[in-house]
Amino acid sequence: MARLDGKVAIILGASDPRSMGAATARRFAEEGAKLVLAARRKDAVADVAGPLGATAVACDITNEDDLIALAKAAVDTYGKLDIAINYAGIEGGAPVIETTAEMLRQQADVHFVGTGLFIKQMALAMKDGGSIITASSLTVLVQAPGQGAYAGSKGGADVLVKVAANELGERGIRVNSLAPGFTKSAMTDAYFAMEPVTRAFLKEMPLGRFPTVEDIAHCALWLASDEAFVTGQRIDVTAGQALRRTPRADEFA
Amino acid sequence: MAGRLEGRKALVVGAAGADNMGQVIARRFAAEGAKVAVAGRNRAALDAIAGEIAGVAVECDFSERASIFAMVDAAKTSLGGLDIAVNATGWGLLKPFLETTEEEIDKIYALQLRGPFQFLQALIPAMEEKGGSIIQISSATATILFHDHDAYMATKAGTDHLVRSVANQFGDKGIRVNSISPGVTETPMTADAAAVPGVMDAFVKGYPLGRYGTSEDIAAGCVWLASDECFMTGQNLQVNGGLTLRANPSKADIEASVVAAMAAA
Numbered sequence: 001m002a003r004l005d006g007k008v009a010i011i012l013g014a015s016d017p018r019s020m021g022a023a024t025a026r027r028f029a030e031e032g033a034k035l036v037l038a039a040r041r042k043d044a045v046a047d048v049a050g051p052l053g054a055t056a057v058a059c060d061i062t063n064e065d066d067l068i069a070l071a072k073a074a075v076d077t078y079g080k081l082d083i084a085i086n087y088a089g090i091e092g093g094a095p096v097i098e099t100t101a102e103m104l105r106q107q108a109d110v111h112f113v114g115t116g117l118f119i120k121q122m123a124l125a126m127k128d129g130g131s132i133i134t135a136s137s138l139t140v141l142v143q144a145p146g147q148g149a150y151a152g153s154k155g156g157a158d159v160l161v162k163v164a165a166n167e168l169g170e171r172g173i174r175v176n177s178l179a180p181g182f183t184k185s186a187m188t189d190a191y192f193a194m195e196p197v198t199r200a201f202l203k204e205m206p207l208g209r210f211p212t213v214e215d216i217a218h219c220a221l222w223l224a225s226d227e228a229f230v231t232g233q234r235i236d237v238t239a240g241q242a243l244r245r246t247p248r249a250d251e252f253a
Numbered sequence: 254m255a256g257r258l259e260g261r262k263a264l265v266v267g268a269a270g271a272d273n274m275g276q277v278i279a280r281r282f283a284a285e286g287a288k289v290a291v292a293g294r295n296r297a298a299l300d301a302i303a304g305e306i307a308g309v310a311v312e313c314d315f316s317e318r319a320s321i322f323a324m325v326d327a328a329k330t331s332l333g334g335l336d337i338a339v340n341a342t343g344w345g346l347l348k349p350f351l352e353t354t355e356e357e358i359d360k361i362y363a364l365q366l367r368g369p370f371q372f373l374q375a376l377i378p379a380m381e382e383k384g385g386s387i388i389q390i391s392s393a394t395a396t397i398l399f400h401d402h403d404a405y406m407a408t409k410a411g412t413d414h415l416v417r418s419v420a421n422q423f424g425d426k427g428i429r430v431n432s433i434s435p436g437v438t439e440t441p442m443t444a445d446a447a448a449v450p451g452v453m454d455a456f457v458k459g460y461p462l463g464r465y466g467t468s469e470d471i472a473a474g475c476v477w478l479a480s481d482e483c484f485m486t487g488q489n490l491q492v493n494g495g496l497t498l499r500a501n502p503s504k505a506d507i508e509a510s511v512v513a514a515m516a517a518a
Contacts, residue, residue, distance in 0.1 A: 169461025
């Protein structure tokens with residue numbers, strides 16, 4: 001028997017075939033889950049969903065009506081919702097003294113407000129317990145200059161995860177976050193194109209290689225499965241970089 | 254269908270008590286296709302579990318360095334390799350802080366900090382050629398407090414930090430090192446306390462998921478950390494249903510729960 005037989009899962013942030021969301025969708029499909037994949041661009045997520053027999057839905061995490069519709073799509077199509085994973089994220093970096101109110105609000109809107117609404121609407125749709133997972137970040141664990149707004153919004157969401165887990169346990173709903181390290185994915189192409197950057201990062205990874213989107217998918221599978229008696233935690237898949245540090249910009253020369 | 258640890262060679266120390274956590278982990282590893290060496294002090298109990306899972310029994314006194322090194326060597330030799338090692342030993346000492354004796358501190362230090370330290374010292378050379386996964390069973394009490402448990406909590410917390418340091422140093426050998434923190438779990442170690450009506454009820458309130466843990470929960474966490482799919486290292490994994498979000502019951506909470514259970518009986 002596959003590990004997610006009979007489960008219905010939503011994965012938000014799965015529009016690029018090389019994303020964590022798409023890798024997770026492929027892994028979950030192998031394990032027998034029925035899937036609803038979502039992203040802002042429906043045409044792109046439909047391309048990922050098609051070969052997996054998954055349902056594609058357009059969803060902007062900052063819009064609560066979209067999240068309500070997303071949860072409803074799972075329940076209407078497959079009769080219920082057991083697992084919901086949020087990988088939606090945006091980049092953005094600047095030193096704190098150059099960070100504008102607009103930049104702070106933009107990061108907070110997606111990573112904090114969005115995550116809060118995602119947890120809320122997914123939990124409301126889960127009638128028989130479930131597992132909610134949201135992407136955190138290595139930047140919450142080791143300081144990365146220039147990532148104040150990003151890390152702050154992700155870290156805030158991690159605390160929200162703990163409070164939600166404490167509240168939702170009695171409904172049988174587990175809530176955790178998953179912090180990927182510097183992962184080779186659709187979102188990090190620009191960094192991986194710079195050899196000095198990858199070299200500096202690799203030096204800070206005890207396990208000696210970059211995390212892959214498949215590594216993240218494996219961890220999501222474990223957290224999603226009924227076997228994980230885990231809630232309110234942040235699980236790090238960083239190649240051990242959380243034990244060390246983020247390289248400084250002057251090391252990228 | 255292939256198990257998740259098919260062909261893996263695993264050592265579980267602390268598996269010499271009938272149905273204790275180590276035995277439950279060893280059974281699950283075997284069910285996932287691993288060949289398992291079980292270790293501990295009680296030969297008869299080891300032989301029983303080894304016979305049940307077609308494994309290997311290795312005697313070990315975890316408070317003796319030479320015994321730990323000999324165990325790792327014997328396990329690796331008899332299994333034909335060593336990919337996974339779990340330390341599920343422990344001594345659940347309950348003693349008020351001011352009454353804890355030097356002898357007790359020394360004993361728990363030997364079992365819960367020096368032993369794990371030397372176990373890691375023995376495992377690194379044994380695994381450095383092919384890599385592996387090492388799992389230390391810690392405790393939620395390394396994070397949240399419990400009454401009369403100072404020596405236990407301090408040594409568990411110390412070992413968690415050691416896990417981080419060893420993970421950092423030997424990741425380049427392909428060795429991952431993590432710990433798992435159960436909350437209160439029904440095991441032979443807690444059987445006496447759990448047999449008193451009301452005691453376990455007092456704990457349940459601390460669990461967001463509404464139940465306390467089982468050794469099977471911990472075994473499931475061990476399978477995840479042990480499998481090649483896991484790319485985690487240097488972490489302390491809380492497999493306790495969210496207990497660390499809340500708290501253990503205080504001594505007064507437990508006493509009140511026992512009184513209530515007696516009144517209801």
